[in-house]
Amino acid sequence: MRYLPHTEADIQVMFDAIGVKDFEELFQTVPEACRYDGEMEIPEAKTEWNLNRYMGKIRSMMPVSPDHNVLIGAGRYQHHIPAAIPSVMGRSEFLTAYTPYQPEMAQGTLQGLFEYQTLTARLLGVDVANASMYDGATGLAEALLMGLRVARKKTRIAISMAIHPHFREVVATYFRPTDYEIIELPFLKDGRTDLSSLAGEDGIAAVALQSPNFFGVIEDMEAAATAVHDVGALCVSCFTEPLAFGLFKSPGSCGADIVCGEGQSLGIPVSFGGPGLGMFGCRDAFVRNMPGRLVGETTDLDGKRGYVLTLSTREQHIRREKATSNICSNQGICTLTATMYMASLGGTGLRKLARLNYDKTEYLKKALQETGAECCFSAPTFNEFVVEFKNDFSTTWKKLMERGIVAGLNLGRFYPGFDNRYLFCVTETVSKDVLDMVISEVEK
Amino acid sequence: MRYLPHTEADIQVMFDAIGVKDFEELFQTVPEACRYDGEMEIPEAKTEWNLNRYMGKIRSMMPVSPDHNVLIGAGRYQHHIPAAIPSVMGRSEFLTAYTPYQPEMAQGTLQGLFEYQTLTARLLGVDVANASMYDGATGLAEALLMGLRVARKKTRIAISMAIHPHFREVVATYFRPTDYEIIELPFLKDGRTDLSSLAGEDGIAAVALQSPNFFGVIEDMEAAATAVHDVGALCVSCFTEPLAFGLFKSPGSCGADIVCGEGQSLGIPVSFGGPGLGMFGCRDAFVRNMPGRLVGETTDLDGKRGYVLTLSTREQHIRREKATSNICSNQGICTLTATMYMASLGGTGLRKLARLNYDKTEYLKKALQETGAECCFSAPTFNEFVVEFKNDFSTTWKKLMERGIVAGLNLGRFYPGFDNRYLFCVTETVSKDVLDMVISEVEK
Amino acid sequence: MNSAPGQSGLIMDEPLLWEKGKTGRNGMSIPESDVPAAPIPDKLCGNGPDFPDLYEVEVVRHYTRLSQWNFGVDTGMYPLGSCTMKYNPKINEKHAAAPELAAAHPMLGDEYCQGTLRIIYELQQYLAAITGLDAVSVQPAAGAHGELAGMLIFEAYHRSNGQKRTKILMPDTAHGTNPASAALCGYKPVPIKSGNRGILNVGQIRELMDEETAGIMITNPNTLGLFEENIREIAEIVHEKGGLVYGDGANMNAVMGIADMKKCGVDVLHLNLHKTFSTPHGGGGPGAGPVCVVDKLAGFLPSPRVEFDGTTYRLEAYRPESVGRMHSFHGNYGVLVRALCYILTMGAQNLKKVSQYAVLNASYLKVKLKEHLHLAYDRPCMHEAVFSDKKQLEFKVTTLDIAKRLMDSGYHPPTIYFPLVVPGAIMIEPTETESLEELDTFIEVVKQIVTEARTTPELLRNAPQRFKVKRLDETQAARKPCLCG
């Protein structure tokens, strides 16, 4: 076995040194009653070539090929990824290291994470960002728990129904064993969250909105933050498409106190939904309540600049049950990848790319409306929007699928009454030709 | 343009420093009459994504997919290549360096090449191997020129007709402007070279054979070397499939004086025939007549072991028109790749793999004979063999092609009278199932 | 140090990203627009973030240089205890990055995802086989996330029995994530002291376990590298009181094909795919922490899992008793692909060998090193052994100094100061992918460092010397945090 170095002779030398005669004796402390019976039910070892063949067979079971145009976002977005990124990220010094507990030997990782934190803070408009959460959904759950920690005595949180349904499910999972109450905020005709029910409410620790929300709609975050702050709650703003902040105001600049979301858009492949990147930031004041790892700048014995993991008294390995979160391993490789992507895009490129995504989406939105489909929500959108078709769209959808286009996501299973509503997503990867094919098929 | 750093402001700063006002002035020494008129006829710049699409379209013009079983060798062999090899070879410190003229800064390349020379010398059974020639064919041409240099006064060489036809063509190209005479040696019924015409010949500097030869036949190199030495010539042994030396005697151990050939089999993709690897070795006595670069061991100021390019007084950059060859850039990346492959296989693995190739080929050879096809040459073969079919094979060939099997290479265009003869190649990549499909199709 | 592989060579300095670049450069292609510009809602629009503009070469060099300041398993031995820093096979990277998988969208219907679902399904099956447990969810994104899933299952199980339990038994050798995960579910950890043999003793559990207590979290082999020999008896006691047994399977690398977690009495267990199953997790992740349970708890697992009816793979229908969704989609999917590739490559026999050799390597190091370093528990160990700086303290040399000196010698240091029960702990886990020669060199180097601790202790206290930076001031970093540039 090519990963295992042990020759028969090696094993004997080691048995002798240890003073055992065989593996049986080596495992003497494993009681008979705990022993594994027989052999594990796993197929026989495959050579590299048989593995290739096997995985090739599995890949051939994917009828939606990489050449398809998938006009679905809903939390995961197909964007172009420059080849330079996986190429540099693939360097084993990055890939095969672990948590940078020994900072002098991991300055590459640490400076990389510090850069990630900084670019993320700039993108989200927050004072500080951590070194990542598992994904957008768990980040949101942790943000709300953090809101409750900051608020101390309060026991209620409110979350918008226009937040990604899976995110809300994960929040529910995290909150189930607690005594906290979750209030759901409905959305208005324009697709934005209805915050009117908040007014006069009391004991709410935090209110969470998503912008762009699940319908692609840009919330009026400034107004929302004011309304939330008016009831003494923290404003938690989440997102699934950070590219939006190349064009739209950042959540932090709108007044959000905690900002969290999914960073997969930033150079990370869709990959059936994972690994992604939980981006997470907040105001300076709340740093010590933050979950997750933080990298900080410091100096060495000679006064030279360097980076270390810091404020770890928040963390489980120091604080155990009193930690701000149980998170330990995070999404390291994905954070570095996202930083490489942000660095490759640059400020100029990010704006240009965001604008392009916006324009393409508007093109399709307008054209579909002209075919008679109804745009369900009137507020501005980014990248995604919801339309309702007059007739049953499912046959058109199947026809387009046969032509290599996945024409939106049916929302029937997420919201009652949305059976003929579709969430469309258009990124820079989709050409006008493809959009025109969709339009003309809808027109038929 | 993402590879170009120059902003408008940068350019102005540089113009000012240089003291020119524009690019026109910068190129003042290019006479008007030499100037390029208009724009070069090249398609408009493509984004990375359009390039991907374009190259994808080109790839789709290849009806023989990577999943086909190509039972053709004839100088290029499909072998399994472990993923670890391109992964490590892709490290930019190797890939984006150049000739190790500054040895202290290129010890990675240099130790790697020294290891290549050593493993190559061991594989070929020679005292010393150089750091590569362009490919097997040019290596053979250079070997014969070297033979003439060593022999001094002599002006004739002889080469076997069982040497790869392309190799012989390249030799002819190199020799055309010279006054040297090339004698062609026919092959016998058993597929081996007929050396009988040599006896008593005079003034022959070198005689070249290939083993395994173009027909896959193992020459009796020991006997051949003796015969060649008997007429006072140097024995040049070339090859296209070095894997053979895992099982068969190495050319050097059989008495060859200069050994050269194509090393593509050793972990380098077929890639439409290039880049490959010209392997080249000889006896110690002839080192100073060798073409190509050599890496040697030395010590640094502290007496520590290190590696440098050496014996460069043979080379063009020192000796100019008196150099042993004009070669400068060689096949650097391919030599390192081949070393990684040899290191991954190991002695044990090489033998096992060679044996497997041999057994699979013998299986097909025997089975085809049992169907009534004639095995054209009776001497032992490795990896490849020639059969003649009783009936026209071309329709069967096409049928098998449709089923994803390329059933051998028709030799009609290489040798007169070989119109219904096919050169088959079987490597470890071809499973018995595939061979059985060929056999049963032939049986029909 | 003669035998040590660590040497000095050229590395390149490199500033922070925003200390580079010039406005207007670009590092990636952006397609030309093929649609008209749409009007934008000015009120909502911002200026975009202040990112530097770099060109591709600047980006590539930046990260190439940063990488030179790092050390990975491919660089050398990385005996970071409890982290199982084994070799990460290259071929698995290729499969995880295959375009068909990389582009697979998780919101498509099952009929469009048969390949991706099959990978999950097979992994569920094989992980069940490896642990001996019955049902698996691959959603948890890391070990701690798996623990949380487990604690949620504990909570849901007790709730389904109409109970709300408030405590959980927690050995003092437990990894910090265990109490933190339990706390998230409202369980108060009841600490259990390790006995003098380094393992749990039955009496203590019998004393502490009660019907307020949800169960116990046991790491087995534990973080001292010892097999919890009494786990079955302990499980019986816990079960008798209606409790459940959680197994932290982070150390599964020691016992694949050797111990059966169900026979050990474990009800819920997480695995760390990024450790035992060889997936790379540079800089801290991503991991994957699948949670495995016995039959009676299958219904509580996070949903959805993948089912197979012999023809079609499907995301299972809504399961009301499930603890619910743990992740936006199916966890760190790319990590799952790599883990499956690893399992398929190894097969049952090699996986067992992995554990045998992992324990063989650790035992060999233990025997050889205990002459030089104080061994906390001199008993047969599993995949790792915990030493300490006890013998070196007289020279005023600490575990930290030893760790830093090891860095100069070309080794990643072991895990230090954990587990907490061993003061100055040095926790060494070589993994099975290190060769005897490599172990012998490491032993030699440790021996030399131990000698230096006596003869030239300042060498250790001033270490490291070979890196871009000398010893960094972690106190300053925490006192005046600079977290953003």
Next chain:
Amino acid sequence: MNSAPGQSGLIMDEPLLWEKGKTGRNGMSIPESDVPAAPIPDKLCGNGPDFPDLYEVEVVRHYTRLSQWNFGVDTGMYPLGSCTMKYNPKINEKHAAAPELAAAHPMLGDEYCQGTLRIIYELQQYLAAITGLDAVSVQPAAGAHGELAGMLIFEAYHRSNGQKRTKILMPDTAHGTNPASAALCGYKPVPIKSGNRGILNVGQIRELMDEETAGIMITNPNTLGLFEENIREIAEIVHEKGGLVYGDGANMNAVMGIADMKKCGVDVLHLNLHKTFSTPHGGGGPGAGPVCVVDKLAGFLPSPRVEFDGTTYRLEAYRPESVGRMHSFHGNYGVLVRALCYILTMGAQNLKKVSQYAVLNASYLKVKLKEHLHLAYDRPCMHEAVFSDKKQLEFKVTTLDIAKRLMDSGYHPPTIYFPLVVPGAIMIEPTETESLEELDTFIEVVKQIVTEARTTPELLRNAPQRFKVKRLDETQAARKPCLCG
């Protein structure tokens, strides 16, 4: 040195391959046999070579460590004159390695190779467009091989005119491959001294060119980085005497879209795709040296080339006047794929910018550095400038010392001691992919080194200090060659 990027960091030592490993280990999968063992002809069989047996991790670490001892363009600036060490785009690697191309077999009929043939065809067309010449063969595997093809064409051309010419004009600034290639075709180089302006003067050529002389080899821009301003007049003289003009196009990076080689009077020219067209050539290659000719010489080009009839790509039929085959198949095909990707990515306008910026960068360096280093020819330069150690000799500091000190500073040294006409030459070619900031830092570092040459010359003489090895003894290596371990 403060501003220099070079620093010291950890690298790992590593023995030779055969000083590692143990018999029986394996580093790659070998399929189990599915056929019966066949009898083997004992007499012919050997024992196989004495290779070490390593496992995969050993191989990966071996090369990871070796790579740490190297320096590439991705590491930093690599101003190796005449070598055009520009950035090698990553995306091109991906396309060259695409399975459809990597697995393409060159012996299949044209109908099975339309994609691979199209790549060659397009490249032929674009290289013709770039040079201004008419026909191209991509077979030559490197620059020198292209020169050989060119000399073969000279020879065949003259032979087709019933002539056998014996001499060739050879400027003394020519790269060593030029005389060596000419010699392979039986031409005796007639040396031409560079004039005091560093370029060829017409009078000399008029004097030397005769009907025994096959033609002239001109590198343009030449290896002093100067455009051969008299090339047209020279070509006329050569043509008048029935000779041909060979253009060594290794320095094409300076003049794409700016100079037209046909208008210059060049008849045959090779390009170095691994230089101008950005393909990586680690450790010395592979390169590609396509040869381009004017119409009247098209028939002599190496065969086969690729033709296109508007529908189908084909290998051309036998061409009797061709110099014949130069390579087993189609040259270094993978290099051709990368070069085509580069050209398609750049388009005409960016290729012209490449040359403009390459010359801009070199001119900037020239102006800034000439205060510190002696500039051999103070004239408007193209893509490179040649300095020397003339000013430093008084301190007993040589070009070699300066080069070694640059290494410690984190730069690959320029080409040194070439061209031969400049004693102690320091030939600097920054390429267009270096930024102004990078050039400024480099200038600063050179300035500091020049100061050190005066103040602390031993720093230079003892350089390099930051590497695995100190200055290596090249004399010893040549005197007692140890070429095989």
